[in-house]
Amino acid sequence: MSSDLWSFSLATYARPGVEDACLQLQTAGANVCLLLCALWLEQRGVMCDERRARQLQTLTEPWDIEVVQPLRTLRMQWKARALDDAVLKGMREQIKSLELEAERALLSRLEGVAQAWPRNAAGSTTWLEGLAGSAASPNRDALQVLRVAATGT
Template sequence: MNLSRPDLEADGWAFALELYARPGVADACLKLQNEASVDVMMLLMVAFAAVRHRILLTSAELRELDEACRPWREQIVWPLRAIRSELKIGPLPAPNNETEQFRSKVKAVELAAEQLQNQLLAERLPLRPPERNAVGPEELRSVLCNVASLFLERRGGKPVADPLSSINEIVDAATRDAR
């Protein structure tokens, strides 16, 4: 594979933004994030490796990626997200027009933190020759379920809702052009 790490980072970020913007994907990602504690940035990077580079990451590789970005996610991304979410309802003086502008700034910083996480993931993404001609929906579904399982294990395996419907939505959107 003749792709530099900066190219991989840029391509991974572009892929994540493009996929996230497709109908139904944002809602599916947020459901996985909110109900199963799935790291959406990691999920999108794993989908990128599969769809664009035809590499299905192993469980061990998924755990390595998770361990690489876990401190950043837990110490930076999640606290920013919590602040942004809290500003929707309070404390005083929130919510009002001024705090909504502030919330928008926090949202931009949260997105920048996710972009830095994308960089971290791209730096650690295993680079190897493609494993197959194309990754089909079933293979993509399997690797994304492995990502969700990694996070569900931390929750004691008790999702609030079944993550498979959300994963199916993402798989359908990611493989739509390949069909």
């Protein structure tokens, strides 16, 4: 298991089926960085409670809304036109890099908050469903793909 959240996230995301599961959950309203953080916390055996989950969500929401989503929206808007425009394609790749850097910054912030939480604490360590929010129920299979993939990192 990778000790830092960024390395863990990269290793987990690279596993078979994870990208599709993450995109399915993202489409349903979940935040992929929160999902990866949830898996990381579960792997570390950190106790899940409502206060901690809320703390992670409160940290994530403004960054996602103000930074990540606008970059993603712009990148997706340019997708079709970039197929026939080399300059736009290059600019789209730059936007994609910025989006990834914004997600890395968010993961770093999430790790900064959560790394002090004790490992192997007694109580529930089921973070994934809680941080998936309303996307959890209709996407149980996608959550299971993530959980299985995370155990292999």
